[in-house]
Amino acid sequence: MNFSGTGRIDLPEYKAGGRERFFIFLSITTFSIAVFEEVRALYLVPVPLLLFLLIGFQFKWKSLFYLNIPLFVLTFINIFPYGKNLWPGTLVFALIFYFFTFSKIRNAGLLRWLARGEVSKQVLGLSALFVLSASVALFLWFYLLDPDISDIKENFPKGDIPLLIAAGVGFAIINAVAEEFLFRGILFEALLTAGCSLFWALVFQALSFGILHLHGFPRGWVGVGLAGIYGLMTGLIRILSKGIYYPILVHIFADITIAGIVLFFAK
Template sequence: MNFTETGGIDLPEYNADGRERFFIFLSIAVFSIAVFEEVRTLFVVPVLLLLFLLIGFYFKWKSLFYLNIPLFVLTFVNIFPYAKNFWPGTLVFALLFYFFAFSKIRDARLLRWLAKGEVSKQVLGLSILFVLSASIALFLWFYLLDPDINDIKENFPKGDIPLLIAAGLGFAIFNAIAEEFLFRGILFEALLTTRISIVWALLIQALSFGILHLYGFPRGWVGVGLAGIYGLMTGLIRILSKGIYYPVLVHIFADITIAGIVLFFAK
């Protein structure tokens, strides 16, 4: 993502028309409510997202079509009862389907988000600030609310310290890459093709990211709020750095904090 000389933001060359914009917003809304158990068990979400994917294919709405590839695959996989135990593997799996169409997505000029980006004093300063504030917020959430995270802890291996550290680092790296690619990459880029303001694009992707954490870490509605704020932070880093690498790095440090809490502080 590039800034113009006037301080604005360069929008994607691909411009979704009015009908495609409607389905992009609808896709993100439907995907976001899939986190609710009552909705997930009805199989409605993957069916709708598959329908939106096919609509995008039929009308050659490339932004809608490519957006719904990972959204459909992820929600379909999550139908199965134990799928949540394999996170972030399920999200990585969904992203693999997206990247199978790498060359076509690139030709459609919808892969700008995959740029490395640039680091500046502003990006570096904000990154450090966001890492520290997120780590503090996560510890405060854990100690003040005393949440039950046994389901998360059970997904980590049990063993000696080196094994736990390796598992924690592996989780942090893969989870950060996968979540940033989906939310600050694919989803955010799709929102920009609708020509809504950058503020609304930031807010919508952050809201979707926050809702995803209703049963994650941090969890509950407080967790949704904290994760949503963090989505705004990493979204801002993506804009300022003009790429996806630095949001991923910032996210990795937050996930290292999460892994540390789960492995060494949770009962």
């Protein structure tokens, strides 16, 4: 597949300059290492992200500024005890701050990603393939590695089956929308404004998505690899569909699988 052309996706109107590009890459790298407990314990992530946000504001580097709004808010919340246990609520909260400036972001030409996109046989076929392969991979990871996910299970409600199903579906929808907005939306867009080709924007956002699953589901370094591959899958759907809706739909099915495993199979 040729990623060199621009016909498969609406590229952002905003183009970052050389110094802004450097800080965009640095912001995403800094955000990605927030997953490590040692870094979080020393408050090493929110401080530089706040600095990058202020630099973006001072120099009117719009892509850098708007990128760091959700990144700073999210990492700041996560330094507090139990902050990481409120996921995806913490991410939703960070995105609310981002969308407070919706009209300004749109006027800056940085909201091309927030589009329904186009459906095609290729998009539908790959979406079905990715849903099936992700579900199988998640079950295999759970049964073969027997991971301890008791901390995740504690965050889900306990009750009758209808309540559990409603909670699982609700989690799947909210988590899928929030994560796709951040990774296949905001981060992907920022990488494109920084001059990345579609191929490298696809790779870099998938790397960040994978690393941030070190303590998630799937977890561990195997989980990082699986989540990274999944980030490539949903990123590819975003490119081919020219929008965010179809990656969200694919992601919802994967998260329904995760919720089902946590609620009905995990100890």
